[in-house]
Amino acid sequence: MKVKNLSYGVVLVCISIFVFIYGSNFPDFIVRGNKLPGPKFFPFLISYLLLVVGLYFIIHSIINWKKTKTDSARYITKKGLLRVVSVIIGVGTYVPLINLVGFKIGTFAFATVMMSIFGVKILKSMLYSLILTAIIVLIFEKVFLIPFPQKFFPF
Known part of the structure; x- marks a missing residue:
């Protein structure tokens, strides 16, 4: 599970970074001088969640790297x-x-x-x-x- 969790973490962090880069081009939603949640709010919210979960997977797999004995979940059935x-x-x-x-x-x-x-x-x-x-x-x-x-x- 350690390799799988590390891979999940890296993929989630990469997706999150991609959304941050791509979503930064979205326009701000300003009404009468007030900045409101606009088109980038929901993608950024999901991206923050992906980043937190991805970092958790990476940190957890690094900390528990030596504790797990075998990685039987990586076999393809x-x-x-x-x-x-x-x-x-x-x-x-x-x-x-x-x-x-x-x-x-x-x-x-x-x-x-x-x-x-x-x-x-x-x-x-x-x-x-x-x-x-x-x-x-x-x-x-x-x-x-x-x-x-x-x-x-x-x-």
């Missing part, structure tokens, strides 16, 4: 490889699915299939997917007033 490939294919089909059937149905279907692939029973995965989709829709449509693509279905 057929089941793990199939899961990775299925997630890549799933994400690749998720975006066109949203364009065909809309965000709500596409997200529900994507989350249900992904949870089923990872071993969650079908009824539980459907329930969890429904809850996940409802929370996302409530946050973005009701709080932030951001509409989602609906396509063929009016809901």
Whole structure:
């Protein structure tokens, strides 16, 4: 786990640095002389979280480098490889699915299939997917007033 955690930490820190560099070009949101959270607020917030988690992984793996004996989690299994490939294919089909059937149905279907692939029973995965989709829709449509693509279905 030490090599994996160190790798995760380095990747998270690199992503965070990339977002800081790229997001620094975003304009400030100034209304009547007051600086408000603008387009760079959310990416920077996530980037700070990624930076903290990445540094934690790096520091934790360096401190515990000698304490762990073997790294059995780095072996590639057929089941793990199939899961990775299925997630890549799933994400690749998720975006066109949203364009065909809309965000709500596409997200529900994507989350249900992904949870089923990872071993969650079908009824539980459907329930969890429904809850996940409802929370996302409530946050973005009701709080932030951001509409989602609906396509063929009016809901």
